[in-house]
Amino acid sequence: MRGLELELRAGLRALTLGLAGEQVGQLLDYLALIQKWNKVYNLTALRDPALMLSHHLLDSLAAIPSLQRHLALAASAAGVPPQRLLDVGAGAGLPGVVIAICCPQVRVDCVDAVAKKAAFIQQVALALKLPNLRGVHARVEGLPQQQAAYDVVASRAFAALADFVSWSADALAPGAVWLAMKGKTPEDEMAQLPVGVEVFHVEPLTVPGLDVQRCLVWMRKTAAST
8 A cells, every 4th residue: 555655646746736644545545445345346447456546546636636727717706616516427436536535625426327336435425534425326317406506517438528418418507517537639529519518628638657648628508508
């Protein structure tokens, strides 16, 4: 675990992401929980802790600085900080759990159609003492109306952009945004977005220790569709 901690801290420095010691500990404990429950719940195809750290944890952490900037700008513009984020197709909680750890002021709901994965998120919330984290067993298009109105709806390797925004459109609060974590810039998917949805920013990401293409695709409803 000491080697994993050193690699994690090096990655955080590369991302210029300052986290408290407690948060670093929670990230490592989360990694340990994935390893433990993976044997029963088949949360990820990766079994090597070092690969889980680089391909899952650091990959998710790479999006945090951009998300934090968005949250700060949105708070400045609206006068109140965004408070609710939905992670769609959360699986093992990537990036939802990572966001809950790094952004404790944000309520993070992780929705997944597989019951055991939603249950794992609930277990993580209890084990890591994250009151802002919740696992939800549902399909995103079937979320109860009272659970809608999220400020950010996020996904990581979930579905094509058109499907992602179509299925989760009802979960967006007025003025909210979609955040999709992708590999290389998905030009074809962006061209197939439905009428009323626009990409307003594509941001390349560098994942420490991984020589791969990653990007964030930020989307919103157009003024005519709201």
